Amino acid sequence: xxxxxxxxxxxxxxxxxxxxxxxxxxxxxxxxxxxxxxxxxxxxxxxxxxxxxxxxxxxxxxxxxxxxxxxxxxxxxxxxxxxxxxxxxxxxxxxxxxxxxxxxxxxxxxxxxxxxxxxxxxxxxxxxxxxxxxxxxxxxxxxxxxxxxxxxxxxxxxxxxxxxxxxxxxxxxxxxxxxxxxxxxxxxxxxxxxxxxxxxxxxxxxxxxxxxxxxxxxxxxxxxxxxxxxxxxxxxxxxxxxxxxxxxxxxxxxxxxxxxxxxxxxxxxxxxxxxxxxxxxxxxxxxxxxxxxxxxxxxxxxxxxxxxxxxxxxxxxxxxxxxxxxxxxxxxxxxxxxxxxxxxxxxxxxxxxxxxxxxxxxxxxxxxxxxxxxxxxxxxxxxxxxxxxxxxxxxxx
Ligand SMILES: C[S@@+](CC[C@H](N)C(=O)[O-])C[C@H]1O[C@@H](n2cnc3c(N)ncnc32)[C@H](O)[C@@H]1O
Numbered sequence: 409x410x411x412x413x414x415x416x417x418x419x420x421x422x423x424x425x426x427x428x429x430x431x432x433x434x435x436x437x438x439x440x441x442x443x444x445x446x447x448x449x450x451x452x453x454x455x456x457x458x459x460x461x462x463x464x465x466x467x468x469x470x471x472x473x474x475x476x477x478x479x480x481x482x483x484x485x486x487x488x489x490x491x492x493x494x495x496x497x498x499x500x501x502x503x504x505x506x507x508x509x510x511x512x513x514x515x516x517x518x519x520x521x522x523x524x525x526x527x528x529x530x531x532x533x534x535x536x537x538x539x540x541x542x543x544x545x546x547x548x549x550x551x552x553x554x555x556x557x558x559x560x561x562x563x564x565x566x567x568x569x570x571x572x573x574x575x576x577x578x579x580x581x582x583x584x585x586x587x588x589x590x591x592x593x594x595x596x597x598x599x600x601x602x603x604x605x606x607x608x609x610x611x612x613x614x615x616x617x618x619x620x621x622x623x624x625x626x627x628x629x630x631x632x633x634x635x636x637x638x639x640x641x642x643x644x645x646x647x648x649x650x651x652x653x654x655x656x657x658x659x660x661x662x663x664x665x666x667x668x669x670x671x672x673x674x675x676x677x678x679x680x681x682x683x684x685x686x687x688x689x690x691x692x693x694x695x696x697x698x699x700x701x702x703x704x705x706x707x708x709x710x711x712x713x714x715x716x717x718x719x720x721x722x723x724x725x726x727x728x729x730x731x732x733x734x735x736x737x738x739x740x741x742x743x744x745x746x747x748x749x750x751x752x753x754x755x756x757x758x759x760x761x762x763x764x765x766x767x768x769x770x771x772x773x774x775x776x777x778x779x780x781x782x783x784x785x786x787x788x789x790x791x792x793x794x795x796x797x798x799x800x801x802x803x804x805x
Pocket of ligand 1: 473480488489490491519520521522523547548549550553588589590591594595
């Protein structure tokens with residue numbers, strides 16, 4: 409394994425020369441910093457990194473995903489698979505079609521729908537296949553992103569708006585497909601450090617007019633998970649307990665169907681590899697990647713890779729079946745990517761070149777093909793799920 413391979417998200421690593429924020433961005437960031445400082449003071453001098461990350465990304469009106477900043481695509485900070493073009497969604501439509509057919513109908517629930525590109529392209533393709541879901545539900549945290557999703561649908565496929573519903577929380581029951589692309593990597597993580605004195609948690613304090621790290625002995629849930637890994641002193645990494653809780657909460661409401669998640673990450677043995685001594689936390693700002701989450705507060709994305717073993721355990725522990733796990737490349741090819749590519753007309757040069765670019769970015773091993781994975785956790789469905797048969801990697805989790 410190579411711990412320095414593609415860092416997740418399509419942005420070039422660059423640890424210097426971050427472009428300066430505008431005056432308006434600085435003012436927004438200053439308000440958010442004040443909000444976080446007040447919480448730090450109220451907590452007696454420090455808050456957990458998970459809480460800091462939660463506020464930096466999701467504080468109402470001020471956090472990175474809550475405020476109006478352009479995040480996705482060329483004019484934003486990073487690009488996700490649905491933002492590259494429609495190919496990712498068109499591939500995903502195949503397993504959705506099969507699963508909805510097996511269920512005899514049902515809904516799609518997308519969690520963390522970003523700009524609404526995946527929802528729009530998926531509905532368009534499912535319409536072509538004659539396989540539209542009964543409803544397309546979207547669970548999104550911030551009102552600004554909800555508005556953007558509605559705008560994307562209104563611009564590109566207004567006829568679907570009556571089928572799309574925005575939710576404030578998970579519904580009581582779901583029959584169908586729960587879909588999330590790059591959601592888990594955006595959930596707040598705890599940071600920890602292994603010391604001679606035991607496992608320490610990295611908290612965030614305010615010192616000398618800036619945010620700074622402070623070490624505290626880790627609490628029981630983190631210790632219980634990290635101590636058995638026997639990592640060496642000095643080792644620093646993250647643990648995403650919220651991703652596990654989120655998977656369990658979806659399992660609780662999934663009556664029949666599948667939870668299909670695509671994200672960057674690895675099995676546990678690779679996540680906590682002895683050589684990965686500084687974890688996977690990354691920040692993205694205008695297509696630059698760097699590793700300091702305490703700067704550009706509210707203006708940059710903060711993300712960590714996903715421990716897919718933990719995701720699988722959370723799902724199976726809650727009664728779901730691990731129905732598939734493989735690389736994004738194998739998954740998309742298993743979903744019929746080659747057939748979709750073959751149907752493109754090489755004479756239509758621009759469209760053909762665009763499709764070729766999407767295929768390369770989505771599947772090449774040094775792009776998104778290998779680092780990104782797809783995982784499926786199901787209840788009451790036949791196996792193997794469509795898309796996962798080509799290269800079954802469940803045994804690696
Ligand atoms: C990295 S973005 C990915 C967006 C989109 N899926 C894509 O691939 O372009 C993460 C998304 O998850 C949303 N999000 C984060 N935590 C969430 C939660 N607990 N419930 C619902 N959405 C959440 C964010 O607001 C954002 O839309």
